[in-house]
Amino acid sequence: MVDRFNRIALCVVEHVIREQNVLAANEFIELFCELIVARLSIIAKRRECPAYPKEGIASVILAAPRCSEIPELVAMRDIFEKKYGKDFVSAAIDLRPSSGVNRLFIEKLSVRTPTGQVKLKVMKEIAKEYQIDWDTTESETELLKLREEPIEGPHAFVSASSLPVKNIPVQSVEPNKPTIRSASER
Template sequence: MRLNLLSLFAEFIKGSTWRHHSKCKKLIKQLKARLVVQKKRRNAIIKQVREDIAQLMQIGNHHLAFSRVEQLYRDECRLSVYNQLDAFCDCISMNLCDISRNSKLSDDVKEALSSMIFAASRCGELPELHSLRDLFKQHFGQAFDRINVELLPGNSVNLETKKHLTHVTKLKEDTKLQFMDEIRILIVLWPTTHGLKA
């Protein structure tokens, strides 16, 4: 009886710990710190590109302004991904015990894990994300990694993350026009913000 209880306890301890638990926690903290820096940098780029487009529109160079919209779109998509990754980090941190124990995970946790793995294959500027992907691959297996990276059936990658990290070779004309209309409205409403005359 005592032997059975000891072996059950040993199995519980084995199932309740993950040797990379603390490393994962540390990497998430580091990733969140890097995301703060990357978001500030990307926001500054977006502001500058918007101002460039606005100035080009004001001097009547609509063709060049139109060509800069794709860069603006890509930058805004990347900023959106950073915000999503920040939320996914929080989700994983809050559920790290369940992840460590290989407990049944909620759909939100699966989505966070899957999306981070997918994003790691497309965000070279986030080395901590790559390290987290390696940990998840060791913990959940090569098949789980492949399903999410290659977007195979059964993946749980967030739809917005997929959209924002899938390279669009050419933006639709109506999307470009929508971006330009938004900038045109900003010029009229807040000309002093951009240092421009309406």
């Protein structure tokens, strides 16, 4: 019974965390839109994206396909694509390092399962809020234990220049010169 309760509680907590992330992402979008409106005169004057509102613009572009409940984001993305080009938009959507998208915003839009630590924290907050006497020992053991690596292999990259190279003899072939073989070689 306790095990079943824990599994149900974990599913509910994951849902709560996703909902919190959606709300936080929407707050980010609101702030980014306010930033863009406040800097609209600067944005309109420059051909290149100004450094200060770049984070807001790139983040709104990233949000457009992920937040389909806000169709205005797609219109904004299209406007910025016309102004700054397809490469600027694809950099934001592909999350290239130079794109300027806010890192915390990326985390809020992420579809990854929350870590055990985050789940445990939210469960403790809920238990405290509703004054539930809960022994966290079992849940802490389960949620905080290290997961085994599913794929075995090296955990670091090796420079290609440090790898051994085999010398393979290369036969010289003259271009446009047919090779003549004897009847016994055929």
